[in-house]
Amino acid sequence: MHRFANPTQFMRIANAIYPWAAGLSLILFLVGLPIALVTSPPDYQQSETVRIMYVHVPSAWLALMIYGFMAGGSAAFLIWRHPMANLVARASAPMGAVFTGVALVTGMLWGQPMWGTIWVWDARLTSFLILFFLY
DSSP: OGGGGSHHHHHHHHHHHHHHHHHHHHHHHHHHHHIIIIISOOBTTTBGGGGGHHHHHHHHHHHHHHHHHHHHHHHHHHHHOOHHHHHHHHHHHHHHHHHHHHHHHHHHHHHHHHHSSSOOOOHHHHHHHHHHHHO
8 A cells, every 4th residue: 555655656546547437437327327317116105206315325425435535534644644645635525515415405305205394403414414514
């Protein structure tokens, strides 16, 4: 792992992987989104609103994962003073805020027909709102 700490070597490897990863991500997104939002059957309890979960749940998981990346990068920067760790933490924050916002909005869209209200002050929703403010 120490060889990836060198910014020049890291950028050389990242630039080689980026076009392939971006292309594969785009293809999988374009194939998976219509399958999830159009061809999936409605749920017997949630009916058509279950499709919101195909966007909501991955966004929530990504928001939490990115918060962990930020914590790890910040800890590595504070302990070892490595500039790449600081870049990881700084670059992760906007993506984490976007995924947290998407999770909050899709949760509200799902909560309206399921609970009859867009917001309930339970621990999960409130902690995600606090996470959004932390980002």
